[in-house]
Amino acid sequence: MKLKAWIAVGLMVPLGMSAGSWFATAEAQTEADSVAAPAAEDPAARLEGLVEQVQAIQADTDRMKRFKFSGYVQLRWETAENSGDTVKVAGTTLTPANVERFYIRRARLKLTYDASPLSQAVVYIDGGSDRTIRLLEGYLALLDPWTTDHRHQFWAGQFNVPFGYEIERSSSLRELPERSRAENVLFPGERDRGLKVVMPLTDRLETVVAVINGGGISSADFPTTDPTAGKDWLARARWSQGVFDAAVSYYDGRQLVPLTGDDIEVDRTRLGADAQLYYELPTLGGGSLKGELYRGANVNADSVTALTVSSSVGRLLRPGADPGHFDTDFLGGYVMWVQNLGEKFQFAARAERFDPNTDLDHDQFERVSLAVHGFYDGFTRVTVSYDIPRTEVPAGAGYDDVPDNLWTVQFQHRF
Amino acid sequence: MRTIRTLALAAAAAGALAAGAAHGARGITVKGSDTMVILAQRWAERYMSDHPGAIVQVTGGGSGTGIAALINGTTDVCMASRPMKEDEKRKLRDRYQTMGVELAVAKDGLSIYAHESNAVPSLSLEQLRGIYTGGITNWKQVGGRDAPIILYGRENNSGTYVYFKDNVLLGRDYSPRCQTLPGTAAVVNAVARDPNGIGYGGAAYGQGVRELGVRREEGSPAVKPNAETVRDGSYPITRNLYLYTRTRPAGDVKKFVDWVLSPDGQQLASKVGYFPVH
Numbered sequence: 001m002k003l004k005a006w007i008a009v010g011l012m013v014p015l016g017m018s019a020g021s022w023f024a025t026a027e028a029q030t031e032a033d034s035v036a037a038p039a040a041e042d043p044a045a046r047l048e049g050l051v052e053q054v055q056a057i058q059a060d061t062d063r064m065k066r067f068k069f070s071g072y073v074q075l076r077w078e079t080a081e082n083s084g085d086t087v088k089v090a091g092t093t094l095t096p097a098n099v100e101r102f103y104i105r106r107a108r109l110k111l112t113y114d115a116s117p118l119s120q121a122v123v124y125i126d127g128g129s130d131r132t133i134r135l136l137e138g139y140l141a142l143l144d145p146w147t148t149d150h151r152h153q154f155w156a157g158q159f160n161v162p163f164g165y166e167i168e169r170s171s172s173l174r175e176l177p178e179r180s181r182a183e184n185v186l187f188p189g190e191r192d193r194g195l196k197v198v199m200p201l202t203d204r205l206e207t208v209v210a211v212i213n214g215g216g217i218s219s220a221d222f223p224t225t226d227p228t229a230g231k232d233w234l235a236r237a238r239w240s241q242g243v244f245d246a247a248v249s250y251y252d253g254r255q256l257v258p259l260t261g262d263d264i265e266v267d268r269t270r271l272g273a274d275a276q277l278y279y280e281l282p283t284l285g286g287g288s289l290k291g292e293l294y295r296g297a298n299v300n301a302d303s304v305t306a307l308t309v310s311s312s313v314g315r316l317l318r319p320g321a322d323p324g325h326f327d328t329d330f331l332g333g334y335v336m337w338v339q340n341l342g343e344k345f346q347f348a349a350r351a352e353r354f355d356p357n358t359d360l361d362h363d364q365f366e367r368v369s370l371a372v373h374g375f376y377d378g379f380t381r382v383t384v385s386y387d388i389p390r391t392e393v394p395a396g397a398g399y400d401d402v403p404d405n406l407w408t409v410q411f412q413h414r415f
Numbered sequence: 416m417r418t419i420r421t422l423a424l425a426a427a428a429a430g431a432l433a434a435g436a437a438h439g440a441r442g443i444t445v446k447g448s449d450t451m452v453i454l455a456q457r458w459a460e461r462y463m464s465d466h467p468g469a470i471v472q473v474t475g476g477g478s479g480t481g482i483a484a485l486i487n488g489t490t491d492v493c494m495a496s497r498p499m500k501e502d503e504k505r506k507l508r509d510r511y512q513t514m515g516v517e518l519a520v521a522k523d524g525l526s527i528y529a530h531e532s533n534a535v536p537s538l539s540l541e542q543l544r545g546i547y548t549g550g551i552t553n554w555k556q557v558g559g560r561d562a563p564i565i566l567y568g569r570e571n572n573s574g575t576y577v578y579f580k581d582n583v584l585l586g587r588d589y590s591p592r593c594q595t596l597p598g599t600a601a602v603v604n605a606v607a608r609d610p611n612g613i614g615y616g617g618a619a620y621g622q623g624v625r626e627l628g629v630r631r632e633e634g635s636p637a638v639k640p641n642a643e644t645v646r647d648g649s650y651p652i653t654r655n656l657y658l659y660t661r662t663r664p665a666g667d668v669k670k671f672v673d674w675v676l677s678p679d680g681q682q683l684a685s686k687v688g689y690f691p692v693h
Contacts, residue, residue: 242504379487
């Protein structure tokens, strides 16, 4: 009873004070109105005043419109076939051993500032899979003043490596939760620092040339050093017909394997080709067939076994290790089919293969991935996907496939 | 057990989506160009009166807004007073695997408005470019009285803004002195009140202002927008007005766009102040 009384007093005192101050304010306002009652104001003058105010607000609004925010969040629930599975398929460090988990795969925010039609700056951050927020992209772009659509561009900063098709395609648009294994191995992190020039030669043909550090944002040396003396450079030519697009890409670079004593510098040359064909079926809607091929020479992940690394002796080649093994010819690629099922659902299937060393057998990675998307509205997508990887591992006298199939349910919202 | 849980979660997700899909049954929605709002509303009214039970909802917002809504799936039909840009087509293709379907449904002569008291009879395209990019700032520089030119234009989500910029300004940026207004009607009102004002917009809106003739070259004859000059292309700032759909029109949407392109629909476009596409 006592408590209720105190609550009542506690409520009434401030309310009473508020009411008192409101009445006092209202009274003062009435007095002010009666003292300063203006003569009849010219409606046209008032309108002019309002127009000026609106114009001032408009100018502020126009300035604010130069800032554009976009991004997306992906929440995943994954369940893998065995506890030894690697549920994080992207990046160089594979996260081990969660059979089943919720996690945020990507939480990304992009800020674009359009200073004028001829220049813009972009800052793109990710707070998803890591505990820290990291810079994914940060670049300035200068656009040409001599064409109406400003298609000639110069970029400087940190951006997606302009190679092939899937690297530059936003994860929020992709029809399968992750990119192909070949892309994951060859371009971990997808981004690097450098310069890029975009030059359309015709309405349909666009070329891109870029110079970058090499190694990408997921390499151990990033972002402080570029261990190789020279820069990596790449070029791509893309033909865009609309219903049929195709491109060829070339990457030329070197990679340094640091050793105690003389380092080993190896070739990092990549060739790529990709094509996309779009079609439309009655009732079902649009669909597409896509394919991409990667080949070239790359530092083989297995080459780490040829090193002895310790604080006492440093990084040395193991006795008998072949320095030539650091650099192997690879071949990888995928084919994919995407079919809309009306406007609310979409089906996707991909078959891929990556052979990190074409001179060896039983080291290939293969995977079939299936996905169904449902679009709740224009911004929210729910994905159910199933990955069936095939990796041969020694088993007895032969080789066996690891049981590592993976279910993924992903909720994504774009803004 | 885990597979059962996976499937249960997937089923729950699919159920939520199905609910979202069911939410979508609401007639035909048409969104986009403010220039086309009046025209599309007239089309919708007549169509609904001729087709009992049909529902067509029309809203403006600008061509850019309409195209974004088409890409986001929040409208069935987009109206646009400019063609879709390549990056907009790419976004549509990313989501729907289609390039969209473009239907030219009317023609418009983009009119240049001046105050009734303004004595300047016409402007060349080069003079217009100079005026709107800030190089020409006084009416006396184009044969008028000694008075500053007050620029009125559209917001950057407007198809008219983009069309004017691409085709008259040849891609150059508008002068920072250009006051942006949220619709052609607002531009016309502003110019009607401002003796030194100049604006641009659809031919159907030119009430209470004077439409200036436009010369393709400095020495060319001045041409005003009318059915003949727009149809034969002699009016220099002639454009198509479009409806866009994500896929080939089907069902109710197909019936509506077929009617828009029929003689009845095209005749109505003429009555509103635009010009038939054929």
